[in-house]
Amino acid sequence: MEDSWGDSAESRATLLHLPAHVTTLLEAGVESRARGYRGRFAPSPTGALHRGNLRTALVGWLEARLRGGEWLLRIDDLDTPRNRSGAEEAVLADLLWLGLAWDGPPVRQSHRRGLYATVLSALRRGGVLYPCRCSRRMLADISAPHGPLSVYPGFCRHQPHRWGRQQGRLPSWRLGLPAGRIVWQERFSRPGGLDGPSEVGDTVLRRADGVIAYHLATAVDELAMGISDVLRGEDLWSSTGPQVAVMKVLGSTPPAYGHVPLWCDEAGQRLGKREGSEGLEGYRARGLDAPAVVGELAASLGLVPPGSRLSARELMQTLGPGDLKRCLRRRAPAGGESALNRLRSQLP
Ligand code: GLU
Helix, strand or coil: CCCHHHHHHHHHHCCCCCCHHHHHHHHHHHHHHHCCCEEEECCCCCCCCCHHHHHHHHHHHHHHHHCCCEEEEEECCCCHHHCCCCHHHHHHHHHHHHCCCCCCCCEEHHHCHHHHHHHHHHHHHCCCEEEECCCHHHHHHHHHHHCCCCCCCCCCCCCCCCCCCECCECCEEEECCCCCEEEECECCCCCEEEEHHHHHCCCEEECCCCCECHHHHHHHHHHHCCCCEEEEEHHHHHHHHHHHHHHHHCCCCCCEEEEECCCECCCCCECCHHHHCCCHHHHHHCCCCHHHHHHHHHHCCCCCCCCCCCCHHHHHHHCCCCHHHHHHHHCCCCCCCCHHHHHHCCCC
């Protein structure tokens, strides 16, 4: 039943006691979204933007401008060990060099840890999370003889809920998903939907090292920032299931999603690490200026002929309603998500 998950999750939301300031924030998000299109670009400051990121940013900016909306910038910098010094400055400079200016000040997830922690405690007190003691290594060992597990098998779900440290280690906290299909509105890629128990599983929302998981922070931010449309790379398609699940548990309506195709070579193969990781430095080393780079990024999607030179704003002016969607849909994958990809978002 398509709606069973949504219904049960929404009714459980009434059992959550979110503090008034969080409810106010979520309500403000609903109001912002109702005023019109609000997109966002959410890089992690782990290094320079590569070619695929640059193209996704260009698509997000174009879509927001074509729809007369706003394009916000959020820096996903919660996973501090992975952050690289100077990466955030480089990301902002690269976007501006390409002519992709964002609206308002950038939002930094590292400044919002209090908000995520408050939501996490409300979910915990509402009985929708459980502590998990399974380590990454243990799950990998279990899966070894049969190939990778596609989702977390729920080992700790029915164990007594002990919160504290055991053998010096804190538990991770997982969202216990009820049965049912998680669906979302997908604009560019294959239809948005995953079965909760067999394709998403009980997602980690706080890691054992205490870091708030990407899925929780992202779900809360899309709501609180009033994002109406999430445009991001196709590699995050499967992350939408857990994020929509969190939003439903919070009693909220998810935004629409548009997953932008990954950069592939002529034969349709995803680019290797070296080619794919080329950022603006690589383009500049080849002597390309901003209009040439915008032209190359746009030509790779079939939006303009190869060799075009134009600014982001000129590119926007060449596009008619629906051009972007048409080009992106033509390049969408046929379906089927690798088991490994899904498990990646389940590990503590
Ligand atoms: N910060 C994530 C990344 O750079 C993207 C998050 C998102 O767009 O949801 O891969």
